[in-house]
Each structure stands twice: as structure tokens, then as C-alpha cells.
Amino acid sequence: MSCKITGIVGTAKNTGKTTTLTYLVELAAQKKIKTAITGIGYDGEEIDNITSLPKPRLKLLPGTITATSEACLARMNNCYELLERTEFETALGQIVIVRMTKPNLIVIAGPNSRSALAGVLNRIRNYNPGWIFIDGSLNRISPIYLADEIIFTTGGARSTDINSLVTEMKIIEKVFSYPQNNLEGAGYSYADITSVESDFIPDFTSEKIIIKHPVQLKHLKKILEKNNEVIYHSPIYLLLSGDLNGLYDFLSSGNLKLSYLYKPELKAVTVNPFYPDYNGLSYSESFINADQLLRQMKENLSTPVYNIKTDHPQF
Amino acid sequence: MMAKKILCVPLDPVHDVGIKIIRAELDKNGFITELLSPDLSVHEIIKKAASRQYDFILVSRTLGYGVAELLASFIDQLDAAGIREKSKVVIGGKAITPQLAAELGFDKGFDEHSTIEELIAYLNGSEINFKSSGINRCKKDISADHAYKFFDKEVEKLLNQIADKLLLFVKDKTTPGVERAKIRREIIHSGSTDSRKKLVKKYIELCDAVIVKSYSDNQFPLAVRRISESEITSLKKFLSEKNPIHSRKIQHNEHQPLVFKFLGSGCPMMDIVHGKICERSGINGFLIINPSWEARYEGLLDGLLTHQNDGTITSFGNIKLIRDSLDKSTLLTVRAHRGLNTPETIVLAGEAGADLTKINLVYGALGAGTDPLRLAVDGIEAIKLAAEYKMPFDIPGNDELSGVPAWKTLAGLLINVMIGLKLNAKPVLKPLFCYGPHIVINKLMSENYIDYNAAKIAALKNIVDAPIWPGEPIAFMTQTEDRVQSANSTSYHAALAAGIGVDAITIASTDEAYSRGPISVSSRLDSIHAAADGFNFMGNSKFSTTSNFELYTEMIQQKIKDILRTAASKDNLPEAIYDGVLGSKADGAYPGKFGLNTVAKK
Numbered sequence: 001m002s003c004k005i006t007g008i009v010g011t012a013k014n015t016g017k018t019t020t021l022t023y024l025v026e027l028a029a030q031k032k033i034k035t036a037i038t039g040i041g042y043d044g045e046e047i048d049n050i051t052s053l054p055k056p057r058l059k060l061l062p063g064t065i066t067a068t069s070e071a072c073l074a075r076m077n078n079c080y081e082l083l084e085r086t087e088f089e090t091a092l093g094q095i096v097i098v099r100m101t102k103p104n105l106i107v108i109a110g111p112n113s114r115s116a117l118a119g120v121l122n123r124i125r126n127y128n129p130g131w132i133f134i135d136g137s138l139n140r141i142s143p144i145y146l147a148d149e150i151i152f153t154t155g156g157a158r159s160t161d162i163n164s165l166v167t168e169m170k171i172i173e174k175v176f177s178y179p180q181n182n183l184e185g186a187g188y189s190y191a192d193i194t195s196v197e198s199d200f201i202p203d204f205t206s207e208k209i210i211i212k213h214p215v216q217l218k219h220l221k222k223i224l225e226k227n228n229e230v231i232y233h234s235p236i237y238l239l240l241s242g243d244l245n246g247l248y249d250f251l252s253s254g255n256l257k258l259s260y261l262y263k264p265e266l267k268a269v270t271v272n273p274f275y276p277d278y279n280g281l282s283y284s285e286s287f288i289n290a291d292q293l294l295r296q297m298k299e300n301l302s303t304p305v306y307n308i309k310t311d312h313p314q315f
Numbered sequence: 316m317m318a319k320k321i322l323c324v325p326l327d328p329v330h331d332v333g334i335k336i337i338r339a340e341l342d343k344n345g346f347i348t349e350l351l352s353p354d355l356s357v358h359e360i361i362k363k364a365a366s367r368q369y370d371f372i373l374v375s376r377t378l379g380y381g382v383a384e385l386l387a388s389f390i391d392q393l394d395a396a397g398i399r400e401k402s403k404v405v406i407g408g409k410a411i412t413p414q415l416a417a418e419l420g421f422d423k424g425f426d427e428h429s430t431i432e433e434l435i436a437y438l439n440g441s442e443i444n445f446k447s448s449g450i451n452r453c454k455k456d457i458s459a460d461h462a463y464k465f466f467d468k469e470v471e472k473l474l475n476q477i478a479d480k481l482l483l484f485v486k487d488k489t490t491p492g493v494e495r496a497k498i499r500r501e502i503i504h505s506g507s508t509d510s511r512k513k514l515v516k517k518y519i520e521l522c523d524a525v526i527v528k529s530y531s532d533n534q535f536p537l538a539v540r541r542i543s544e545s546e547i548t549s550l551k552k553f554l555s556e557k558n559p560i561h562s563r564k565i566q567h568n569e570h571q572p573l574v575f576k577f578l579g580s581g582c583p584m585m586d587i588v589h590g591k592i593c594e595r596s597g598i599n600g601f602l603i604i605n606p607s608w609e610a611r612y613e614g615l616l617d618g619l620l621t622h623q624n625d626g627t628i629t630s631f632g633n634i635k636l637i638r639d640s641l642d643k644s645t646l647l648t649v650r651a652h653r654g655l656n657t658p659e660t661i662v663l664a665g666e667a668g669a670d671l672t673k674i675n676l677v678y679g680a681l682g683a684g685t686d687p688l689r690l691a692v693d694g695i696e697a698i699k700l701a702a703e704y705k706m707p708f709d710i711p712g713n714d715e716l717s718g719v720p721a722w723k724t725l726a727g728l729l730i731n732v733m734i735g736l737k738l739n740a741k742p743v744l745k746p747l748f749c750y751g752p753h754i755v756i757n758k759l760m761s762e763n764y765i766d767y768n769a770a771k772i773a774a775l776k777n778i779v780d781a782p783i784w785p786g787e788p789i790a791f792m793t794q795t796e797d798r799v800q801s802a803n804s805t806s807y808h809a810a811l812a813a814g815i816g817v818d819a820i821t822i823a824s825t826d827e828a829y830s831r832g833p834i835s836v837s838s839r840l841d842s843i844h845a846a847a848d849g850f851n852f853m854g855n856s857k858f859s860t861t862s863n864f865e866l867y868t869e870m871i872q873q874k875i876k877d878i879l880r881t882a883a884s885k886d887n888l889p890e891a892i893y894d895g896v897l898g899s900k901a902d903g904a905y906p907g908k909f910g911l912n913t914v915a916k917k
Contacts, residue, residue: 013383091417091421091422112420113400140391213396
């Protein structure tokens with residue numbers, strides 16, 4: 001049976017990941033698809049760990065396979081069945097895999113690194129889910145390249161300036177526009193460099209350079225100038241370069257021969273007008289213009305854009 | 316075993332003090348450490364982290380606006396660079412919680428209250444396992460370190476005379492309060508509904524009409540109602556979810572006094588919630604304070620009850636609910652000595668599992684209190700019961716607040732001590748640290764607040780080796796509506812108590828006198844933190860006193876003897892109280908009238 005993995009990635013905290021995830025869980029239930037869920041980090045808490053504002057809670061339905069830290073299950077008596085313990089640890093203890101037996105609100109504290117996420121996903125697959133969700137954490141994205149498709153969430157919590165939100169999503173869309181490379185044929189060589197060591201860029205003899213670690217944008221430019229084709233780790237790692245504006249200019253500068261080893265599909269963008277307004281002492285709930293946010297985002301992106309609270313996409 | 320390599324990263328533009336201290340401790344414990352400068356970019360830090368095989372990367376950062384995103388991004392880049400496969404990444408700093416560490420993707424988080432031992436245990440892979448609930452401490456016995464030996468033999472002799480006369484005087488006497496206590500004990504232990512009904516019928520024959528109505532017609536005094544089942548369910552849910560862990564410690568060293576607070580909002584559930592929060596901050600015990608009107612009626616209400624005004628109803632259900640909800644290590648005191656239900660309150664406290672009680676035959680009979688004769692009979696019975704339930708009883712000296720000079724109050728405390736010892740009980744002296752009327756008028760603390768307070772304690776210590784617990788609360792009448800000032804005052808007095816060497820103190824919340832309703836949680840915490848800070852500041856040192864301290868100590872000790880001589884010359888203690896020996900009308904103390912003419916021959 002095929003199993004789709006969907007990652008939900010927030011451009012910032014409070015951009016609507018949990019709301020989007022809850023929608024997806026309910027959608028899967030309607031479609032009678034068996035689901036599994038894990039996350040990178042910690043999500044689903046009642047009160048935000050930073051702003052102290054109430055957060056939407058993640059409610060899971062019976063049958064859902066869940067990988068979370070043991071400490072998160074302490075309060076969930078009689079609503080899950082323990083399937084297995086894993087060797088992966090988080091700041092909240094060992095990750096365990098359970099099956100929900102009753103509907104319940106849950107806190108997900110999943111694996112915190114790409115290798116641990118890969119391991120946990122392998123374990124989850126043994127229970128034959130049809131759809132796996134990876135709940136992103138804060139704006140952490142590096143492990144999410146393991147997903148088949150990604151839904152980005154953005155909104156007022158990222159920036160109250162709608163134009164800058166649109167620009168950012170345009171850059172992300174551009175980064176995702178390059179194809180997957182399955183390394184067919186010959187002539188590939190691995191570049192043994194990382195962002196941390198690549199102050200010096202060697203002359204590569206091969207025309208097809210595979211880069212498995214994130215490198216600084218300036219170095220990537222040099223390699224592409226010197227060589228012909230770069231097969232980069234993933235669009236996610238390209239986004240880690242940090243300098244998004246520079247990235248957009250670079251990607252728009254010419255006909256780059258760029259492809260990816262791991263290429264999740266950019267499935268959709270969801271927008272959330274909410275933002276926590278900080279008055280110097282505490283945070284309060286505020287909103288940017290929801291209609292304008294949705295309209296401008298749709299006008300500028302070819303990727304589908306939704307306000308998950310008002311739209312009902314079928315994904 | 317190879318020494319573990321640790322990279323210490325102050326991910327902060329300026330502050331690297333915390334990680335420097337940690338690094339020094341790790342070096343001492345055999346770790347190989349490297350400390351980066353605080354001005355490196357994330358890229359430079361990652362370059363360094365990738366350059367060598369570190370077992371752990373320790374990141375120090377105070378959480379502030381936008382910092383979470385920075386930390387998450389830092390983790391992202393470490394992960395993408397493959398560093399997380401070889402190094403564990405740990406964060407420490409203010410406001411860091413295990414949840415936040417998980418959210419940001421760190422392997423472990425330590426907050427400002429974590430100890431270096433916890434960090435080292437984690438780095439060595441032998442993580443300290445805390446209990447998943449409970450506050451990990453032992454219950455203390457306040458009386459344990461005292462032999463009750465009298466150093467002042469003259470005082471001992473006088474007290475023996477007074478106590479012996481009183482015990483003889485009350486021997487053939489009883490009161491409705493004494494009789495109700497017996498019935499109440501039978502009610503609690505009654506097996507069948509029928510026998511309970513019979514006992515309750517017998518009980519209410521000895522009660523005032525307002526109490527009788529609650530039993531016969533389910534009609535309670537104004538602003539009192541039963542607690543509903545759903546309220547209890549919610550409370551239990553709260554307690555199962557919010558059991559405090561990793562309690563802080565108020566004391567800086569093991570010799571410093573235990574710290575108590577009042578509970579008595581009227582609502583036992585609010586008391587419990589406040590209690591749990593205070594436990595988390597390290598409070599050692601509580602005193603349940605009851606409504607003042609309870610003292611005036613013959614008989615006590617029964618059941619789980621909430622009261623919309625000051626004071627929590629002293630019912631068996633309420634005391635047991637509070638006792639069962641607090642941590643086992645938390646000490647619970649129930650006030651018994653005021654009013655017409657003193658012996659019965661001891662029965663309720665003892666049966667519900669309270670640890671201590673509060674009885675003062677003198678103070679309870681002064682200042683709008685109980686008739687001295689009635690309280691003498693009730694109080695003796697109460698002390699006997701306290702001994703039976705193995706509850707030490709504290710003797711508050713709050714008559715000083717009516718204007719009674721300290722030596723009269725302290726003489727009263729000592730009389731209670733001797734009676735307690737004769738009845739095999741464990742008495743606890745509770746002199747005030749206050750700015751009372753007699754002190755103000757006579758300018759006894761005009762030069763400083765140390766000499767006179769310290770002299771009271773020294774005088775008592777010169778007389779007898781008994782536990783001393785300044786209350787009630789410390790800093791009484793030195794606090795204002797300004798919470799900062801109130802917290803400071805609590806802190807100074809707590810430090811003084813620690814420097815003098817006493818067994819416990821009671822502290823007021825910073826809005827105790829000004830809350831205009833229930834005390835707020837934040838002001839409770841203010842005072843706890845203030846006391847902790849005072850203890851920390853004082854450590855194992857002492858305040859220095861002036862020459863007045865010796866003068867005051869000698870004066871107080873001498874005057875205590877004078878008072879006891881006069882008291883011993885009276886036929887019995889009630890007569891001494893009626894005659895104003897232990898606090899006169901001129902002082903502002905009036906013998907109480909509740910329960911007048913209710914003492915009967917057995």
C-alpha cells in the first residue's frame with residue numbers, strides 16, 4: 001500500500017501549523033485513510049511556551065499511530081495502546097509509538113534530528129499507515145526533506161507586512177521549482193564540503209557535482225560558475241542558507257543547472273492572519289487583514305493557497 | 316574511560332558569565348572543555364563544532380524576544396551539517412523548560428534552577444532520576460532537637476507552681492466543648508449510619524442554634540455552602556495534572572528555619588491551589604486560619620464547605636481535603652485555641668492527619684477571646700488530645716499586638732510550655748517579630764529592629780531549651796501597601812531569624828493586610844522569594860547587635876520572672892488572667908467573654 005508523507009512547516013511559530021494539521025487529520029478520517037503522526041520537536045501544548053497565549057490543541061482520532069515522547073503520554077490515561085518503544089531520545093524522554101484508542105488532545109514531542117526522524121518514520125511504516133504527517137517545530141525545517149510533500153504555513157506571526165510575507169513565499173516557491181535528480185547515468189562526483197569548511201572551494205573535475213550538506217550561498221555561486229551542474233541535497237537545505245533575498249536574486253540570475261537529491265513537492269501554502277502582539281511586557285492576540293493576505297498570496301503564487309479556517313481543500 | 320569533550324557556546328552577544336562558571340565546574344570534574352567567545356556568528360560556531368569530535372555542545376542563552384527562532388535555526392544548521400550525529404546539543408538558560416528544549420530541537424534543557432550535579436550526571440550518562448511527582452523532601456519534626464531543659468531554675472519552679480495549680484483546678488471540671496470533642500471522635504469512628512445519627516443528635520444538643528440548623532435543616536451560616544461534587548472532581552483533575560516537581564528550597568543551609576504560611580481564604584480549594592504553588596516554591600508548611608465567628612459558637616459545622624469571607628471552615632472534611640492534597644512532606648497546622656471548640660478542633664486536626672496545632676491558654680482568653688476559665692478547661696483537654704495525636708502545639712504570642720508588653724506575652728507562652736510538658740505534649744514557643752503598640756509607645760525599636768526582636772528570643776533561650784518559631788507572621792506591623800517594601804521587610808526579618816537560630820518562621824504575603832479579599836498568589840510568592848533571599852544573604856553569618864540587646868534581654872528575662880511570681884501567687888491561671896497579670900485593660904487586653912458560665916463540674 002502506498003504511503004504519503006506530508007510535512008507541515010511553519011515559517012515562524014504561531015503561523016497555523018496545528019490548525020492545518022488538525023484539518024488534515026480530519027480530512028484523512030473522512031477519506032477513511034489510516035494516519036500516523038510525529039513531529040520535529042514539541043507541539044500541541046495548551047499555552048505557548050514563549051508567548052504564554054492559549055494555542056489551538058491537536059486532537060487525534062482513534063486508530064491514529066503516534067510517535068511522541070513518553071513524558072507527553074503521562075496525562076493520557078486509557079486512551080492509547082503502546083505499540084513499541086524506540087531507541088530515540090528527546091529532551092522529554094524516550095520516543096514511543098502508540099495507537100490512539102479514544103479521541104484525545106495530544107502533545108507531540110517527536111525526534112529532533114534528521115537521522116532520528118528517518119528512524120522513527122521507518123518504524124511507523126511498519127504499521128501500514130496510508131498517510132503520515134510530520135508536525136514541524138518553530139521554523140525548524142532541516143529534517144523535513146524526508147517528506148513527500150510539504151505544506152508551508154505563514155502569516156502575521158512571521159511578519160505583519162503582507163508584502164514581505166508574499167515575497168518570502170515567492171522565494172520558497174522558486175527554490176522548490178527545480179527538479180529531482182535520480183542520479184541516472186554516469187559522471188557524478190560528490191563534493192566533500194560543508195558550509196562550515198568551504199572557505200576554500202576546490203576545482204572539481206566532474207561536471208556533475210553532488211552537494212550533500214548546506215553550503216553558504218557565496219560558495220554555491222562559485223561552484224555553479226566554475227562547473228556545470230549541481231545536484232544539491234534538497235530545497236530545504238537551500239533555504240537554510242539564511243539569505244533569502246540573495247537566494248532569489250541568484251536563482252533568477254540565469255539558467256542554472258540545479259537539481260535535488262531529495263525533492264518534496266510544495267503542496268500548498270496556508271495563511272493565518274493571527275500574530276502575538278508584544279507590548280514590552282506581555283503578548284496579546286492581534287490579526288492582520290485576512291482577506292488581503294489570502295488575495296495577495298494567491299495572486300503571486302502558482303502554488304495553491306488556503307486559509308484553512310475558511311477554505312476546505314481536499315489535498 | 317576517555318574524558319568527554321565539551322564545546323561551551325555562549326550564543327549571546329554579551330552574556331557569557333553562566334557558561335564560564337559551568338565550564339570551570341566541568342574542568343574540575345575532568346571534562347575537556349573549550350569555550351567560544353560570545354561574539355561568533357552561527358556559521359562560525361558551526362564551523363568550530365564540525366572541526367572536532369565533541370561529545371556535547373552546551374549552548375547558553377537567555378530566552379528573549381525572537382531568540383527561539385534563532386535557536387531553532389541554529390539547531391537546523393547543526394543538523395544539516397551532520398553534527399548532530401556525533402554531538403548531543405544541550406541548552407541552558409533562564410526560562411528554559413524541558414518542553415521548550417524539545418520544541419527547539421535540543422537534546423536536553425537546563426534552567427536557572429538546575430544544579431551542576433544534574434548537568435554532570437547527564438553528561439556522564441547517569442541522569443539523576445527525579446520522582447515524576449512529589450517534591451522530594453522529608454517532613455521535619457520541629458521539636459526533635461530540643462530537650463525542654465530549663466536553664467532558669469527559678470522560672471521553672473514558678474511555672475511548676477502555676478501549672479500544677481491549674482491542672483488541679485480543672486481536674487473536676489468539664490465544658491460543652493470538652494464533651495463535644497468526645498462525641499466528635501465517636502462520630503468520626505462510627506461504623507453505621509444509625510449510630511452516627513444517634514451521635515449527631517447527641518452532639519447538636521450541645522451546640523448553638525446556628526450550628527444546629529446546619530445539621531437539622533442543611534442551613535448554613537451566611538456565605539457558607541457545601542462544595543459540589545463537580546468542584547471536587549475538577550480539583551482532583553488539577554492535582555493529578557499539576558503535581559509540583561523539583562521544588563525549590565528556601566533555606567540556604569540545613570540550619571535555617573522552616574518557613575510557614577497561612578491558608579484561610581475561605582475556600583479550601585483555593586487554599587489547596589495556593590498551597591501547591593507555594594510548595595513548588597519551597598514552603599515547608601501551612602497554618603489553616605478559620606473564620607473569626609467560628610470561635611463564638613458552640614459546635615462546628617461538618618462536611619466539605621466553602622466560605623465566601625475570610626477564614627476556612629474548620630471541618631473534618633476541609634482539613635482532610637487540604638491535608639490529603641498537600642505533599643506528604645508539607646507540615647499542616649490547625650488553629651485550635653480561639654473560641655469554644657478548642658478540644659474538638661484538635662480531634663478534627665488529629666484525625667485528619669494534621670501535623671501541628673495551635674493552643675495558647677492565655678492569648679486565647681484575651682483580646683475578644685474566650686472566657687479564661689472556659690479556655691483553661693478546654694485548653695487542658697486540647698493539650699492532652701494534642702499529645703495523644705502526637706501533634707506538637709505552637710503557642711502564638713499575638714497578645715503583644717493588643718498592646719501587651721513582650722514579657723507578659725512571653726510569660727504566658729512559658730506557662731503553656733510547662734502545662735504542655737506536664738501533659739506529655741511538645742510545646743513550641745512562638746514569640747512575635749513585630750512592631751507592636753507597646754514597642755512603638757516605649758520606643759523600644761526606635762534605633763533598630765534587631766535588638767528588641769533578638770532580645771525576646773535570647774531571653775527565651777536563656778530560660779528553656781524549647782523549639783522557637785517566631786510568628787505570627789514575622790514583620791507584623793512593619794509592612795505597608797507597597798509590596799516591594801513588604802517583601803523587603805519579610806526578607807530582613809527572615810534573615811534575622813536565620814542569624815539568631817530559630818526552628819521556624821511564619822511569613823505574611825506581601826498583600827496580607829491590604830488584599831481587600833483573598834490573598835493573591837503572586838504576593839504569596841513575593842514573600843517566599845523574599846525569605847529565601849534573606850536566608851541566602853545571611854547564610855551562616857549573624858546580624859550584629861548593639862549594647863541595647865543585652866539590656867533588653869536582661870530586662871525581658873527579669874520582667875518575665877516578676878510576672879510569673881505574681882501569677883504564681885494567684886489561686887489559678889484564670890484568676891491571674893482576670894486580674895490582668897498577663898495583660899491588663901491598661902495594656903489593651905481584655906479577658907474574653909465567650910463561654911462565660913459554661914464550665915460545669917464533671
